[in-house]
Amino acid sequence: MPWHYIARSMRGHPVRPPESGIARRKSIWERIHLDPWLLGLLLVLMGSGLIVLYSASGQSIDAVIGQSVRFLIALVGMVIIAQFSPSTFLRFAPLAYCVGVAMLIAVDVVGDVGMGAKRWLVIPGVIRFQPSEMMKLAAPLMVAAYLNRCELPPRLRDIVVCGVIIGVPVVLTAIQPDLGTSLLVSSAALIVVLLAGLSWRLIGFIAALGAAGVPLLWMNMHNYQRQRVLTFLNPESDPLGSGWNIIQSTTAIGSGGLWGKGWLQGTQSQLEFLPERHTDFIIAVLGEEFGLVGMLVLLFLYLLIVSRGLWMASSAQDTFGRLVAGSIILTFFIYVFVNMGMVSGILPVVGVPLPLVSYGGTSSVTLLAGFGILMSIHAHRRLLSR
């Protein structure tokens, strides 16, 4: 029970993982370095996601097959990544970070424009690649690797260094411009610093600085980004233009009621009133067709995954592992919160997909790669000496 251990640790008792000291044979899961609970929950989530996707894609079996193939590839990636020991990630973090930054600069210089923003790096005929996606893992890894060297809680000097490590990719993504990814990269890395024990005074200071920076941010925003914020504040101001998405998604969710209209029966989704219904706004399809009950079941599923992830993080045996694991799982929750918040109209529209439910390959690969690292940290802990 994680609560028990957390409580004990707070009283200053040494804490040991529950398995330690119990002599027994390694289970099959331990041998393949996977966590059955987390894997099981992820598979349930992906399965439910495919059911919703079938409805959201206009009953396209092709979309479901395509998504399944992506899931399969991402799962294989996860399993492979889980086989590496955490020390490997520690060693390769600076390299991954530097390559990532270099590619982000390349994107800003020669990147391919898509959806009004430069996000893609293209080697013609070979690969189309979004380096910012890789940064979602590389940045927190780098910060954790740096903090791993320092004494914790971090001193001001360390925090400044972390600030630079975080700032560079965040600014590079923001000017693409890709507000959603920029937000996720910075929160993933910031969570590392927060978990490492950033002093409360400094947190307050940074928060104040952030508040002061809002007008500055506003002035440097692109018109469409400002429009999104304004629309968020009052969607009815432009019901046929930029307010359309949010009005249609809240209408879809609200009209679902307690039990929903039934699978494939959602008029908002099936009649295409809901924009981007199989990508960023897929949760609205769930809300319409499965109602509040469906929404809460999904939210509960996410909370189970986050709980399990946090439990795994807190049982990691070294600082690097803890920080990385905590960051990965909390970032996962930020995905969930930002997406559900924006679709239900309590957050402005930023392009954040619903993890492992929204149609699309890139984010699934990144997310499952993250879970691979998480499993690696969890599964390799007994191999380390204490």
Add this chain to the structure above:
Amino acid sequence: MLKRPNTLKNSEQELRIFRVRALLAVLVVFTLAGLLTSRLVYLQIVQHDMYSTRSENNRVRVEPLPPNRGLIYDRNGVLLAENRPTYNLTLVRERVDNLDETLALLVDLLELPEEEIEAFNVRSRQRQRPFQPALLTSDLSEAQIARLAVNRHRLPGVEIEAQPLRYYPDAEIMAHTLGYVGRINAEEMETLDAGRYAGTHFIGKTGVERFYEEELHGQAGLRKVETNARGRVLRELGRTDPVPGKNLTLTLDKSLQTLAYELLDGRRGSIVAIVPGTGEILAMVSTPGFDSNQFVTGIDVASYRDLQQDLDLPLFNRATRGHYPPGSTIKPFLALAGLVEGVITPDSTINDPGYYQLPNDSRRYRNWLRWGHGRVDLERALAVSNNTYFYTLAHDLGIDDLHDQMSNFGFGRRVAHDVQGESGALMPSRDWKRGRFNQPWYPGETLSVGIGQGYWQVTPLQLASATATLANRGHWVKPRLARQIGDTPVPRDLPDTLDDIVLANDSWWDRVFSGMEKVISGTEGTARRTGVGLEYRMGGKSGTAQVFSLGQDQRYNADELAERLRDHALFMAFAPLDDPQIAVSVIVENAGGGSTHAAHLARAMTDAWLLEDEAPDVEEVREVLEEDDANVEGN
């Protein structure tokens, strides 16, 4: 680069810090999850009804089904107003790949004028629901439709839309009486029942189209359809069929109407023909006519200005709104007034020295024949159109009785049942003059009124209507244009009909008729040339109206002025004498002195109606007219 963890690091402390922070993170996670949950509860439980309605409104569109406008037929079932399918070109911007290219291609294909594109651009700048078709141009020709069909694959988002449009096959001949429909304007929109007119763009503006708007329009239906976000209809959820407008059968006879139009030969004038026994208007023509079809689609500014500024006032409905001094045509009615009031009997006579003098007045009111007609009784007074007889009669009646009696014949009143925009014209009286000029009535003015001059003004419809009542021996039947509305015949007796005119002795009608017959068939008759070869007994009365002034804002040149200062020729007639089947009034503006011009036209009308085999030859009538014009006679 980075080394293994520093041995100096306090692992336990770091773990403790992490666990505190992780616990906080758990709290934050659950708080945020709670926030999401409460938002979802708010949306899906608290606001569920509102969003349900909104979602239904999204999905369900109510489309009006405009009713088909009723058709209009003449008394023989000849179609006078129909609904012709026309084709409009619409464009859905969201489906067009490249708007500029598409527009350029359309201009090229259809030879559209630049203004249409500009107008479209102005229209499309206004914000509208996505995927709503916007009108590009209307009334496509068959060639244009064919060219569009061939190039369809190059024109995604461009649609041809069918819309029924009113069409009048005999527009020029029927324009004034039938009227026309036009686009509903903002003013009309305010007073219309939005439900009944949902989806309807046209409304009757004038004439029968306006008077019977209620019956012709019908009732709009509606259908509820499920649409997707693109506005494409997926299925019908419910439907109320429109109630089509009622077809209208008019009393008009298209061939008689056409004859009247041709007889007038483009001159300014009017002919109205009525069946005395039933009040049915057989023909009601005002010339020059105009093409009312132009007004359906919307007339262009230049054409409209031409019509408005035309000196002949083609848009003016002379038959119902033209005010003419009736001249001598009202003498039979005055004679009847005298008989009713007992001022004269059919046998009373006067001696005509060629003029009339009021007591104690040196002024002489002249007969048209300077030396006078000598002894004149009622019948002769009508036949030779003796002024002195009627000066005497008018003076003896006095303006008050004269006004009341003439009102009984419908003068100064709107007489018809269903003629839109009918004018009551003017039957002068003491009160009227007091109100109009703040002057007393002078006895001399009564004499002018006695020969149909002075302030007295009638419309051709009034004159025909009074003639029909006379032919009907004083029994009023309201003139009407509608014979049958849908399947319901219009009854012969209608409310608000004027009281019948009753003579002390019914045989006195025959005396008046006889006088009127002598106008045409008598040796002294003013229209005796018209009576040549007459195959039935006909009564009539000629009239000449002096033109005193032109409108202030009318342009003119010397030649035109001379023509326009000539007298108006009038004639009223009915036939056959013993069993009247038709009453006619004819007014030809500036046709010159004499009754002949109008009388010939009246005869042609009665011939056409009564002699079934021998439709009169318009060319022959014209030849006779030319002959007569060279040999003008006084009235």
